[in-house]
Every structure is written in structure tokens, then in C-alpha cells.
Amino acid sequence: MGKEKGKEILQSVPVDALLLTGSSNMRFVSGFTGEGYVYISDTAAMVVTDSRYVIAAKSECPQFSVVEWDKIGYYAPLLEILRSDSVKTLGIEDQEMTVSEYEGLLKKLGGGGLSGITLKGLGDGVTERRAQKTPEEIEAIRQAEKIGDTAFLRLLPQLKTGMTEKQVAALIEFFMKEEGAEGLSFDTIAASGIHSAMPHAVPTGKVLEKGDFLTMDFGCRYRGYCSDMTRTVVMGSASDRQREIYETVQKAQETALSGIRPGMTGREVDALARDVIEKAGYGENFGHSLGHSLGLDIHEKPGFSTKERSRIKPGMVISVEPGIYIEGFGGVRIEDVVVITKEGCENITHSPRRLIEIDR
Numbered sequence: 001m002g003k004e005k006g007k008e009i010l011q012s013v014p015v016d017a018l019l020l021t022g023s024s025n026m027r028f029v030s031g032f033t034g035e036g037y038v039y040i041s042d043t044a045a046m047v048v049t050d051s052r053y054v055i056a057a058k059s060e061c062p063q064f065s066v067v068e069w070d071k072i073g074y075y076a077p078l079l080e081i082l083r084s085d086s087v088k089t090l091g092i093e094d095q096e097m098t099v100s101e102y103e104g105l106l107k108k109l110g111g112g113g114l115s116g117i118t119l120k121g122l123g124d125g126v127t128e129r130r131a132q133k134t135p136e137e138i139e140a141i142r143q144a145e146k147i148g149d150t151a152f153l154r155l156l157p158q159l160k161t162g163m164t165e166k167q168v169a170a171l172i173e174f175f176m177k178e179e180g181a182e183g184l185s186f187d188t189i190a191a192s193g194i195h196s197a198m199p200h201a202v203p204t205g206k207v208l209e210k211g212d213f214l215t216m217d218f219g220c221r222y223r224g225y226c227s228d229m230t231r232t233v234v235m236g237s238a239s240d241r242q243r244e245i246y247e248t249v250q251k252a253q254e255t256a257l258s259g260i261r262p263g264m265t266g267r268e269v270d271a272l273a274r275d276v277i278e279k280a281g282y283g284e285n286f287g288h289s290l291g292h293s294l295g296l297d298i299h300e301k302p303g304f305s306t307k308e309r310s311r312i313k314p315g316m317v318i319s320v321e322p323g324i325y326i327e328g329f330g331g332v333r334i335e336d337v338v339v340i341t342k343e344g345c346e347n348i349t350h351s352p353r354r355l356i357e358i359d360r
Contacts, residue, residue, distance in 0.1 A: 094121030266308025
């Protein structure tokens, strides 16, 4: 991380300076992991934070000046540097900044005699730079995904009827942290029986019973980067209907994985899997998109969806997660994460994708 990355972004957007307030973009540009804001212009690169993060910021951001705002006021360093830089247009993260934060900034600018400065939303001007990952970023995601794989393999011998969904989720999270996770990418999903028909079900006290689908969606962070994976198992022996649904989802995912090529649109990749599910008669039971990019955030752009017209490029890291969900019966989702390569994609999720039956 270094100020050069910020300068590159600055040159690509029509503003005089950047004010970054979102945690992921601050980290991407400067390496800063605390709270505060990052300012970049042609002549300055500054991290503004409070006493809790000053020491860490100096270590994380050696190419940035670090200013402590506690005693002088949150926006005081910003107003000072805006004056000295003679900024006319300040780029802000309009997708991150709340209305109250925006109005507060306008008020401070006005009170500081800088009401003539125009605030311009950056839109995707910063986040789109994060779409194609560096080798170092890909390695961090690969390690996070490896932690998830290991946690899942450790979980399988522990699964048994009589456990609750909450217990399953807690075990997954414990195993990931014991394997080196810094934290979670998102709240762990463990949904059994009819609950598995809800793609984003919240774990409950429901007990796992024979005949249940059990869908587990989980991820962790490693060096700030997210992993994501989903596996569905059957408690007991799978019925013919369960096996048919599972094999349809598995075939849909395998078709997408083998068909992904750089230059395809997200819409075209989504169709690879969706067509399989529709031909099997379950089109109405696959409501979400096929996948999303991930990195410093668990959901990034671009994705694989029916509306995504942008083209995928080497270095992008995207999930492939088809599913079938039937209300009152249950659902199946299988999710892997792939790195787009020059020839196709590399699957960096290695947990078994075959139908697993837990006979305990």
C-alpha cells in the first residue's frame, strides 16, 4: 500500500483531492485499518485518526502523514489542508457517507470559510480499482478460503442429529478462528430442514433431524480479505427428491465452473448455471444471482447475475453459488470462490462438493 495508488485514482477522477471515509477504501489506498479518514491530493497524503489508532497508523501507513484530531477537532486537519492545497472540488465516497455526515461536512466547510468547495461523489471511482486483485490480495483470499475449507472438514465429524443450528454455526466460527481467522466475513448461516429454503436464514435453536438438508454458508477474514463458501449436507439418508435437487445444483455449478472465460459478461456466466436449473424445472426456485466479487468486502463488483453486463477480467475473484430453494421442503446451495485467469478460472475452494450424508 502507498500513496501512489491514491495518486493513480486521483488522476482518473475529475476532482482536486480525495476524502476517503469507508474502511475498505481507506485500507486499500493507504493500509490504514482504524477509524478516521484519508486525504490525498497532488501534494499531500494524510491519515487523520484519534489517539486509539495513531501508533498503528504510523506503522501501517509509512508513506502518509498521520494527524491526531482529538485535541483540535475532527475536521480541523481537513480544513487546513484544503486551504493550503487550494482545493476547488473534493471527491467524497457518496456510497459510504451518510446524509448527516455529508451535511456535517458542508457545515464545517462553510464555518471554515470554504463554502466555495464543491463536493463531488466518486461513485465507483475507487471501488472499481479493487475489482482486479494483485497477487498479494489473491494470496490473502486463498489463505482465508483455506481456513474455511479446514474448518468445514473439522466440522463434518462433529455433525449429528440433536445439535441445533446455533451450535453448528458456533462450531464453524470456532474452528475458523482456531485455524487463524482474524474474524468473520459475515454472520454464519446454518439452516436445516425447511429453514434451508431461506438463502439467508439466521441460525436458530432448531434441532437437526434425520431427513433434513443442512446448508452452511460461512467465511472469514485473513489479512483483511474475505472468504466465502457454502456446503449443503443431508442428515441421514437422502431421499430421491433431495438427491435430484442436489445433483441439479451440483451440475449447474460444474457447468458454470467449466464454462467461465475472461471477456464473458456476468450475465453470460449466470446463464450457464441458470439454464441447467431451469431445464430441470426449478427455474422459479433460483432467485438470487450466481455470484459476487469479494475482497476487502464480502460483496464487491462485478458479479454473475442476469443484469450484469460488464465483462470479467483476469485477477477478479468471484463466487459461484447456484441454489434451489423450495418453501416447506428445504434448499441446496453449493458455493466456491474462483480466480479469473487468462484461460478460464481457478477454483480456490477445495472442500468436497459431492452429496454428503451424515448418518449420526
